[in-house]
């Protein structure tokens with residue numbers, strides 16, 4: 001029987017994910033609590049996105065305990081999908097649909113009440129997507145797509161917010177809007193996980209950091225310990 005603390009929104013113990021002979025995740029432990037944000041850092045191929053996919057209920061764990069917002073990802077995958085807001089590292093947008101149509105679809109699937117429209121409009125403005133709300137996303141730049149993916153992840157005010165590379169190729173206005181969205185989520189008691197390569201932004205957005213290497217967690221520390229030049233040296237030391 002899995003024991004999860006009362007305010008623990010993300011509980012991962014001994015997570016393994018195998019794709020055939022590839023072991024993408026090889027023993028990750030994580031806990032994130034209500035109102036807290038954790039950054040996942042690590043080199044390419046460290047297992048960050050795979051861990052996020054498991055937490056989103058998109059990829060099943062091969063072994064280990066994974067409980068998200070009180071739901072076991074193995075047995076209550078749909079409840080996990082309802083509880084999370086997930087910005088995947090790539091994809092997720094329909095090229096022939098506009099941002100507004102993406103929001104409409106999400107609102108319908110999640111059966112949101114009518115107030116989603118004003119929240120959706122406000123989010124699009126905050127992420128500077130108001131002017132392109134009715135333009136198909138096929139012609140969007142990479143950064144515009146990233147910003148829309150974050151909007152879609154936060155629209156329904158999820159209990160657990162999972163942002164995979166939300167800052168990748170995003171301009172300063174988009175970074176600021178994403179930081180605000182993370183702060184808003186924490187303020188209303190959500191738990192947030194941010195996977196990124198950008199250490200300085202990670203420590204700005206999150207209170208704690210977990211570093212993955214070769215599919216396993218090699219360190220967990222406070223954001224403070226990862227700040228500045230000393231933090232850069234500490235991080236570099238964990239990557240080799």
Ligand SMILES: Nc1ncnc2c1ncn2[C@@H]1O[C@H](COP(=O)(O)OP(=O)(O)OP(=O)(O)O)[C@@H](O)[C@H]1O
Pocket residue numbers: 019022023024025042043044045046047048049050051089
């Ligand atoms: N569907 C898959 N099939 C086979 N191997 C996979 C699959 N998904 C991921 N992997 C492998 O698992 C490992 C971890 O990949 P993952 O994408 O989780 O790393 P990451 O830390 O997110 O990397 P990046 O920073 O480059 O996004 C890599 O070796 C990758 O090639």
